[in-house]
Amino acid sequence: MTQIYSYEKIRNDMRLLELLSQSVPDIGAACTEIINLEAILNLPKGTEHFLADIHGEYEAFQHILKNASGNIKRKVNEIFGTTMRESEIRQLCSLIYYPEQKLQYIKNSETNLNDFYNITLHQLVSVCQSVSSKYTRSKVRKALPKEFAYIIEELLHESPQDYNKQAYFNRIIETIVSTGRADEFICAICNLIQRLSIDQLHILGDIFDRGPGAHIIMDTLCNYHNFDIQWGNHDALWMGAAAGNDCCIANVLRLTLRYGNLATLEDGYGINLVPLATFAMETYADDPCHYFGPQLDKDDTRHNQKARRLIAQMHKAISIIQFKLEAAMIDSRPEWHMQERKQLEHIDFERKVFVRDGKEYAMRDCYFPTIDPKSPYRLTAEEQELVYKLHHSFSVSDKLNKHIQCLFSHGCMYGIFNSNLLFHASVPLNADGSLKEVDINGEKVKGRALLDKIGLVLRSAFNSDTEPKERKFAVDYFWYLWCGVDSPLFDKSKMTTFERYFLEDKTTHTEEKGYYYRLRDDEKVCDMILDSFGVTGQHRHIINGHVPVRVGRGETPIKANGKLMVIDGGFAKAYHNTTGIAGYTLVFHSRGFQLVQHEPFTSAEEAIKNGTDIVSTTQIVEMSTQRMMVRDTDKGAELESQIEELKELLYAYRHGFIKESTKNKFRY
Structure with missing residues (x-):
C-alpha cells in the first residue's frame, strides 16, 4: 500500500528531498534503490570480531585476523569435512592464512604442480563462495582485487547445478594455471577469503607495550577495511x-x-x-x-x-x-x-x-x-x-604521529554497536553502584558524559585551534588518564610503580581496584550502565578488556548472568603464567555470540610449514533460534530510515512536489 504523506510533512522535508533528488533523479531510480535496500535488509548480518589487549603480540594478532578466530577453518570443515582428511584441511587453511609463504613451501616439495593448482583453485572458490554468500554482489565486488575482479566474480557465481557452464568454469581454472598466473590468483582469492570472513573488527584497547610489534599491528589496522578502536x-x-x-x-x-x-x-x-x-x-x-x-x-x-x-x-x-x-x-x-x-x-x-x-x-x-x-x-x-x-x-x-592520527580517526573512549557497549576498562562508580561524578578541568561529569568529555579533551591536545591553556591541560591529562584514581582507564587507588621497584614489603604493592570491578558481576549494575549509555535491545551486553581473566584459578570471562563479557585473556606472553591461556576473542555472527579461548601461538613459520593453528576452544555464549538479519542491526535501522526517505521522495515525484530530472532520459 502506498504511504500517504501530508502536505505539511512534504513542505517541512522539502530541503532534504531536494538534496536526495540530486542522487536519485527520478521515479525509476527511487524504486530501484528501495528494492535494493529492502533486499539488503534480508541478508544475514555480517560477522563482528572483538579483540582486546593485544600488547604488541603482532604474530598472534595477525594469525587470529587471518583465521578469523577459527571461523575460516569451521567453514572449510563444513564444506570439505566429509571429503578431505584432517591433515588436508589443515594444509588448505594454512594456505588461506599465508598464501605467499605456503606456496613457496609447497612448490619446493610438490611433484605435480598442475594437479595441485587445479584441485586447490576449485577448493578455494568453494570457500570464497561460502564466505561471500551473506553479502550483496556490490559489496563483494568492491572487495575484489582489481587484477582478477572479473574472473573471481564469474567463479563466485558458479553453480554445481548449472551443467551448461561447467566446461566454461573448468576452462577458466585451467587457463589460470596454463598462463602461469596460478600463484597470483591463489594469493588474491585467499586474501579475499580473509577479508570477507570479518565484516567489522572491534579493538577494545591496549595495542601498545609489552610485546615487540605494536607498530606492526598499527600498520595492519591502518590498512584494514573496517575497524574501530x-x-x-x-x-x-x-x-x-x-x-x-x-x-x-x-x-x-x-x-x-x-x-x-x-x-x-x-x-x-x-x-x-x-x-x-x-x-x-x-x-x-x-x-x-x-x-x-x-x-x-x-x-x-x-x-x-x-x-x-x-x-x-x-x-x-x-x-x-x-x-x-x-x-x-x-x-x-x-x-x-x-x-x-x-x-x-x-x-x-x-x-x-x-x-x-x-x-x-x-x-x-x-x-x-x-x-x-x-x-x-x-x-x-x-x-x-x-x-x-x-x-x-x-x-x-x-x-x-601517523599511527596516533589513526587512533583518533577510528577510535574513542567507547562504542555502541548492535546493542553492545564497548569500552576498555571501566565506568567509575560509587560504592552503592551509582555513577560517580568526576571533575575534569572544573566540570563535573559522569557515565557517558564523562567518556564523551575525555574524548574531546584528548582530541584537543592535537587540534591546532585549541587555546594554549586548554591544550596544556589536555596534554597533561593523558598522564592522569594513565594513573589517576578516577580515570576510567585506570580506576585503582594508586599506581605503585615505585613500591614494586624499591620496597621489599609486598603489602605496599597493592593497587585496590575501583567499585566498577567489585560490582560488575551484578546484573542490575550492568543494566544501569547500559541504560545510562542509551543501549537498548532484548540482548544487550557490556564488553570489556583490561583485566586478565585468570582461567587457571577458575575465573570466567562471562559475568552478570551473561550481561558482561571480559575478553582479555592475556595476549601478552608476560601474562601467560598468570592466565594459563593466550587470549580471548569474541565472534558475533548471525547465529549469536561465540567466545574463543586461545592457547599460546607458536609461530607463523610453524603454521606455514606444518599447517598448525592456534589451539582454540569455542564457548557458546548466546545463540538465537533464528538468524539475525541486517534488518535487526544498527545498519538495518539506518537502511530503514533511508527507505522511508526514498518512499517520501517517490511520493513527492508522483504528486508533483518535485520534478524528475530529464538529464538521464534524453540525449541531445
Missing part, C-alpha cells in the same frame, strides 16, 4: 607521549625497557635511544641494577648478558627521571589530589630505609647518584638535557 590505558600513554607529555614519554620508555622490546621504539618509530644509553652507562656504571633486568621469555636468544646489563641501567635511569617528572606534574595539578604519590621525599638516604606515615620499610636498592636528598625531585643538568632530546625524538617521529 576503544582506547586503552596503554594507548592513551603513547598518545600522550606523541602529544609531548614528558611523564608519558618516561613511562613508555620504562615499560619498553622492562620487557626488553626496544624494536618498537627504535625500528618502528625511529626513537633515538643512544642519549639514554650513554647517560645510563655513565651514571650507573657501578650499579648492578639487579631489580631492573628486562622480563624476557625463558627461551630468549635476542639479548646477551651485555645487552641485558645495558637495558637494566637504562631502565633504572628512566625510572628515576619518571618519578621526578611525575612529582612536578603532581605539584602543577593539585586538583588531581595525588600528593601521596610523591615518594622520593620519604627515603632516608643515610639509613637506607623508606619512611611513610611513621612506618619504616626496607629498601631493595638505595643507589641514587642523581638524587639530591635536599631537593629529591630536581632533575640534574644531564637529566634535563636527556629529557629534552627524548621529547624531541618523539615529537619528530612521522610514523608515530
Whole structure:
C-alpha cells in the first residue's frame, strides 16, 4: 500500500528531498534503490570480531585476523569435512592464512604442480563462495582485487547445478594455471577469503607495550577495511607521549625497557635511544641494577648478558627521571589530589630505609647518584638535557604521529554497536553502584558524559585551534588518564610503580581496584550502565578488556548472568603464567555470540610449514533460534530510515512536489 504523506510533512522535508533528488533523479531510480535496500535488509548480518589487549603480540594478532578466530577453518570443515582428511584441511587453511609463504613451501616439495593448482583453485572458490554468500554482489565486488575482479566474480557465481557452464568454469581454472598466473590468483582469492570472513573488527584497547610489534599491528589496522578502536590505558600513554607529555614519554620508555622490546621504539618509530644509553652507562656504571633486568621469555636468544646489563641501567635511569617528572606534574595539578604519590621525599638516604606515615620499610636498592636528598625531585643538568632530546625524538617521529592520527580517526573512549557497549576498562562508580561524578578541568561529569568529555579533551591536545591553556591541560591529562584514581582507564587507588621497584614489603604493592570491578558481576549494575549509555535491545551486553581473566584459578570471562563479557585473556606472553591461556576473542555472527579461548601461538613459520593453528576452544555464549538479519542491526535501522526517505521522495515525484530530472532520459 502506498504511504500517504501530508502536505505539511512534504513542505517541512522539502530541503532534504531536494538534496536526495540530486542522487536519485527520478521515479525509476527511487524504486530501484528501495528494492535494493529492502533486499539488503534480508541478508544475514555480517560477522563482528572483538579483540582486546593485544600488547604488541603482532604474530598472534595477525594469525587470529587471518583465521578469523577459527571461523575460516569451521567453514572449510563444513564444506570439505566429509571429503578431505584432517591433515588436508589443515594444509588448505594454512594456505588461506599465508598464501605467499605456503606456496613457496609447497612448490619446493610438490611433484605435480598442475594437479595441485587445479584441485586447490576449485577448493578455494568453494570457500570464497561460502564466505561471500551473506553479502550483496556490490559489496563483494568492491572487495575484489582489481587484477582478477572479473574472473573471481564469474567463479563466485558458479553453480554445481548449472551443467551448461561447467566446461566454461573448468576452462577458466585451467587457463589460470596454463598462463602461469596460478600463484597470483591463489594469493588474491585467499586474501579475499580473509577479508570477507570479518565484516567489522572491534579493538577494545591496549595495542601498545609489552610485546615487540605494536607498530606492526598499527600498520595492519591502518590498512584494514573496517575497524574501530576503544582506547586503552596503554594507548592513551603513547598518545600522550606523541602529544609531548614528558611523564608519558618516561613511562613508555620504562615499560619498553622492562620487557626488553626496544624494536618498537627504535625500528618502528625511529626513537633515538643512544642519549639514554650513554647517560645510563655513565651514571650507573657501578650499579648492578639487579631489580631492573628486562622480563624476557625463558627461551630468549635476542639479548646477551651485555645487552641485558645495558637495558637494566637504562631502565633504572628512566625510572628515576619518571618519578621526578611525575612529582612536578603532581605539584602543577593539585586538583588531581595525588600528593601521596610523591615518594622520593620519604627515603632516608643515610639509613637506607623508606619512611611513610611513621612506618619504616626496607629498601631493595638505595643507589641514587642523581638524587639530591635536599631537593629529591630536581632533575640534574644531564637529566634535563636527556629529557629534552627524548621529547624531541618523539615529537619528530612521522610514523608515530601517523599511527596516533589513526587512533583518533577510528577510535574513542567507547562504542555502541548492535546493542553492545564497548569500552576498555571501566565506568567509575560509587560504592552503592551509582555513577560517580568526576571533575575534569572544573566540570563535573559522569557515565557517558564523562567518556564523551575525555574524548574531546584528548582530541584537543592535537587540534591546532585549541587555546594554549586548554591544550596544556589536555596534554597533561593523558598522564592522569594513565594513573589517576578516577580515570576510567585506570580506576585503582594508586599506581605503585615505585613500591614494586624499591620496597621489599609486598603489602605496599597493592593497587585496590575501583567499585566498577567489585560490582560488575551484578546484573542490575550492568543494566544501569547500559541504560545510562542509551543501549537498548532484548540482548544487550557490556564488553570489556583490561583485566586478565585468570582461567587457571577458575575465573570466567562471562559475568552478570551473561550481561558482561571480559575478553582479555592475556595476549601478552608476560601474562601467560598468570592466565594459563593466550587470549580471548569474541565472534558475533548471525547465529549469536561465540567466545574463543586461545592457547599460546607458536609461530607463523610453524603454521606455514606444518599447517598448525592456534589451539582454540569455542564457548557458546548466546545463540538465537533464528538468524539475525541486517534488518535487526544498527545498519538495518539506518537502511530503514533511508527507505522511508526514498518512499517520501517517490511520493513527492508522483504528486508533483518535485520534478524528475530529464538529464538521464534524453540525449541531445
